[in-house]
């Protein structure tokens with residue numbers, strides 16, 4: 001496969017962009033080689049600047065539940081653009097959109113729109129701190145909640161891929177307020193809350209982790225955290241930036257039957273445009289300015305183009321058959337991949353929840369940060385390039401989730417499995 005134009009563009013990019021990219025996870029540091037530059041997307045497929053075609057499992061890192069250039073979102077954005085691209089003032093669609101979010105996710109009684117997941121999680125922890133008068137935040141090792149200072153402590157995703165578990169530039173005086181625990185360890189959770197519970201403003205977590213690769217929650221983990229937060233007056237924040245509107249219309253909380261106090265959204269909520277949101281209990285959300293004193297703002301918040309795309313998305317996911325279809329495609333794909341890896345004698349664990357999945361190159365169960373780290377990342381890198389060269393675009397790191405969209409069908413699954421059959425044999 002010839003990718004010479006991508007190589008040339010990457011050299012050009014490195015002269016003007018740090019590392020040649022606008023977000024670290026795009027740079028292929030976890031798998032080696034140069035990133036691919038894309039020209040366009042069509043449904044489940046990406047086409048690069050050299051004309052190569054790939055089945056895409058990155059989906060812009062999660063937002064593209066319906067695949068690339070999904071017509072209802074594109075049309076809605078074009079129509080909205082004709083009426084003005086930004087008002088910096090209230091408009092009807094942002095209210096109707098908020099109502100749709102609240103209908104889909106019952107724990108959200110009031111919601112504020114922002115433009116990214118990072119903004120949503122930053123605001124949620126500020127709100128938790130203000131509501132409780134406490135400074136400390138509990139997060140879980142390997143969870144990633146965006147690039148905000150308080151949350152760049154033992155973070156997953158690109159932070160882990162680059163081996164920077166604590167980022168320079170985050171004041172130690174701030175980071176000391178972020179305490180961390182292993183994911184899925186109920187015993188440690190109870191010990192921690194016994195000792196520190198009454199000093200913790202908020203506990204934030206990914207309800208299904210995507211940012212160490214996919215890790216499902218263990219039985220009882222969410223129930224225990226919910227109970228402990230209630231007991232100690234700690235605000236439970238579910239970061240559903242990745243899982244929201246993807247694992248079910250009502251997100252992971254609909255799937256697991258847990259009611260968080262605050263929820264953060266991003267990715268799917270914007271239908272491929274920049275949208276984030278946070279919302280939850282009325283008594284918490286009323287503290288947000290101008291209703292209350294907790295300041296949070298954004299010039300492009302509630303942007304009419306982004307809201308138009310988001311509305312198209314939220315309308316589409318009202319159809320429960322959509323999630324049944326995603327589940328079937330994802331199961332077929334992942335069962336197929338796992339069977340092929342086994343056939344080729346490649347020790348692996350394939351973790352999947354709904355349309356989120358990761359293949360870890362380790363024989364052992366993967367359920368937290370240390371177990372994710374047992375994966376053979378060199379082998380992942382070889383697998384990655386073997387798949388890329390056969391027209392399959394996976395997230396370029398062992399510690400990321402791959403995503404299936406509704407645009408993925410039998411043809412894409414077949415193409416992927418045919419590539420994987422050869423790729424596993426080459427490892």
Ligand SMILES: Cc1ncc(COP(=O)(O)O)c(C=O)c1O
Nearest residue numbers: 116117118144145146241242266
């Ligand atoms: C769970 C989670 N929270 C927050 C974020 C941050 O969102 P954004 O990249 O839109 O700022 C991400 C992804 O980047 C994420 O996966």
Ligand SMILES: NCC(=O)CCC(=O)O
Nearest residue numbers: 023025061157158211400
């Ligand atoms: N799982 C990690 C992300 O989704 C981050 C995407 C980015 O920062 O480009």
